[in-house]
Amino acid sequence: MPEHILIVEDEVKIAELLRDYLENHGFSTALAHHGNAVDAAIAARRPDLMLLDLMLPGRSGLEICKDVRRNSSLPIIMVTARVEEIDRLLGLELGADDYICKPFSPREVVARVKTVLRRSQPPVHAGDGLVLDEERYQARLQGHNLDLTAVEFHLLKTLAARPGRIFNREQLMDSMYADNRIVADRTIDSHIKKIRRKMAAVLPDRELIHAVYSVGYKYEW
Template sequence: MNIPASPPLLNPDGQHILIVEDEPKLGQLLIDYLIAGGYRPHLLANGNDVIPYVEQHNPDLILLDLMLPGKDGLTLCKEIRRFSEVPIVMVTAKIEEIDRLLGLEIGADDYICKPYSPREVVARVKTILRRCHRNSAPQADQAHLVVDEGRFQASFKNQSLELTPAEFRLLKTLATQPGIVLSREQLLNHLYDDYRVVTDRTVDSHIKNLRRKLEQLEEGEPFIRSVYGIGYRWEGAPCRIVS
């Protein structure tokens, strides 16, 4: 693992990243890489210090370790969500699916498992902040994706999408909840209106077809991201619903 040769200078105009990590070496490593990436990080090692800091300083993103002295990461995530929509990335050594699902259900935006590359963490931070900025206040003319519920039609940058009814419902469900991870079971509940019996893999098949149609119109746009072991989330352009 390559660490920057000399400590980079803190960018006073960089976005404020709160690191909550009780391992000093790991915390310092994240600080070094985030500063090198142009961010303004701050490190806390005890969970009891987090809520007062967030309330006072309003960081742009939180890298939140799960196992902490004082309050644990899940408790903190739940408490922060009562008063703030700040993006939260859970960082932990726990890799069981139930832990990932629980972390995301209580309001975490992403989940990184140890051991990890600090470069990957910086890349995730960049992606999440860009997505949150893009989705923070989309105006009607910024919404490149338009979903017309009345006509059962969708278009991207004024180009019509030829979608099946199932693909249309999936697109609407995902795009109207940007950044939220939806399980296959949740997506299945929106897929058909005749209560037919289908498997989770049906969702995967429809997602694959939907991605292909979207990428034909805009290659390189992230659109739909797979979250391993859980489901999918929308990372594409802002969506405008037409009734």
């Protein structure tokens, strides 16, 4: 199920623009154009993140943020045209996870949404003592930091998230590089070799990443 974003913005055209960009990047969305409509929108479907305009009819964004923070850790990105430093600081002190100033690029908003969602995800415990912390791009095995590069981290995360599933090289390339660059098959093999070497330094008698001849790789513990 796609991650769900609640867009709270009284300017309809801006809200619809954000909706279109976010949905084109695989998110589902809901819109609220009035501060008093936020509670009902959250109750209708619990969002994974809220884009919250500062200036709203009814309740202001700061009031909404303060109310939500009383009993929820819902990630919140404040959106504001008021650039005074006090407003930025107040928004963050009330519990906002980030803020964006108008005018903004919709692409920037999508990037910020992805970043905040990634930070809000708890570490993944993949079995056999492997813990993947995406906020820090850190992989630990049996308590030992594997010192992976960002590409190696994404590759291991893809494999470990679905133990036993066989991924072909094209699928692994897609997880490593978001820009659809052309990468030789041997690049995947090289990264796998490096990850295996780092894991073997911790568990010399275990092999967690298995090659499947002529197909690809899988993670099993």
